[in-house]
Amino acid sequence: MSARKSRPGRSQFRLTFLGATGTVTGSRYLVEAGGRRILVDCGLFQGYKPLRLRNWAEFPVDPASIEAVVLTHAHLDHSGYLPRLAAQGFTGKIWATRATRSLCGILLPDSARLLEEDAGHANRKGYSKHHPAEPLYDEAQAQQALRLFQPAAWERSFEPVPGLRARLHPQGHILGAAAVTLEHAGARITFSGDIGRNHDPVMRPPAPPAPSDWIVVESTYGNRSHGGDHLEQELLSVCRRVLARGGAIVLPAFAVGRAQLLLLLIARLQQRGALPRAPLYLNSPMAADVTALYERFAGEHALGPEDFALLRERVQIIGTADESRALNARSGPLIVVSASGMLTGGRVLHHVRAFGPDPRNAIVLAGFQAGGTRGAALAGGARSLRIHGEQVAINAEVVALQAASAHADSDELLAWLRSAPERPRGVFVTHGEPDAADALRLRIEHELGWPAQVPEYRDSVDLLG
Structure with a gap:
């Protein structure tokens, strides 16, 4: 060879x-x-x-x-x-x-x-x-x-x-x-x-x-190995814990596939009463557009019309930059899904700056974190990140989901x-x-x-x- x-x-x-x-x-x-x-x-x-x-x-x-x-x-x-x-x-x-x-x-x-x-x-x-x-x-x-x-x-x-x-x-x-x-x-x-x-x-x-x-x-x-594929149980555990203490949960997620999956699983947990109905936000215009594409190409995946109806019912879409900034001024309990999944850019960095210093909050990583990215640094135990030229203290709980890939x-x-x-x-x-x-x-x-x-x-x- x-x-x-x-x-x-x-x-x-x-x-x-x-x-x-x-x-x-x-x-x-x-x-x-x-x-x-x-x-x-x-x-x-x-x-x-x-x-x-x-x-x-x-x-x-x-x-x-x-x-x-x-x-x-x-x-x-x-x-x-x-x-x-x-x-x-x-x-x-x-x-x-x-x-x-x-x-x-x-x-x-x-x-x-x-x-x-x-x-x-x-x-x-x-x-x-x-x-x-x-x-x-x-x-x-x-x-x-x-x-x-x-x-x-x-x-x-x-x-x-x-x-x-x-x-x-x-x-x-x-x-x-x-x-x-x-x-x-x-x-x-x-x-x-x-x-x-x-x-x-x-x-x-x-x-x-x-x-x-x-x-x-x-x-x-x-x-x-991804283990026993208990992503829903992993999400339930961390979300219950953080929401119960009044915290905000920031979920960096890839806009294609992972954002839709995480939102759907959380919405299902809320629908059946396993999680409190804390506000659930998607702050990624790109991920919102991607979700519409999944609905358009309905024959190429496993989601059905009822899944998209649930997302429309439960998820609040953050559209403008002003709405994104206003979200950073809020306190928990709340859940924000935002791109990018490895914290390489995008609106999620502003959320990490806003919510990362508070120990009541959590940053939940949901996918592979390539070496050299901020996501990999957090998964490796880093307690501060350099964002937009400044060091940001990370006192929030950091959780890496094992079954989300x-x-x-x-x-x-x-x-x-x-x-x-x-x-x-x-x-x-x-x-x-x-x-x-x-x-x-x-x-x-x-x-x-x-x-x-x-x-x-x-x-x-x-x-x-």
């Missing part, structure tokens, strides 16, 4: 890892087939500063030489670099499911606005090392990228470039999420994207892998691989921090008997060799 040069006289089919190596972010896979280039995913690096700086670095190949992008799903660590790529000369098609295109229509402009707001705030407060601070991309560039999208149907072959066949398979995880299978010169490779869970309350189970010579598999939870755990990853209809030539383990990726590699080798390796940044492999 080591990298080799393509043999003379044979059609080239090469994979180069431009992201998601040693980290759960920055998913970018360069595929060269018959002299043409495409990307599978085009995500933002997040977390530690050396990783974030890769977003600003010169792209490893000329963006204008890339003829297409195929997206697994809309999360920003898989799609969020698209505006920057387009601004640097990429003009090809971006292939994705219709739901992923619709989600990117919300996420990419929102990401641009947050980047612009952060740069503006840094300039006003003077805490940036760059003068003036500039956003990685702006909203006009996000809209430019959105004009390049081309919808792809589930389980229907298409050619992102001549001579390369692609197919998208349902993968659970979030609305529109897919695994991508590419075929060229008789060789097939499947990219797992992010793998969903078999018993997710919102999404349906992932489909088995397509027949493949090679599999690129994520490993976010490659060394962990939309990612398959180690056992579920092995089960997904095991369901493949044929043995692959090898597996590349990506999209995980080093311990998780290597733990999954070992399990693949020992339990499945398949060759597996954890590639490094910019490693390249000949898929025909």
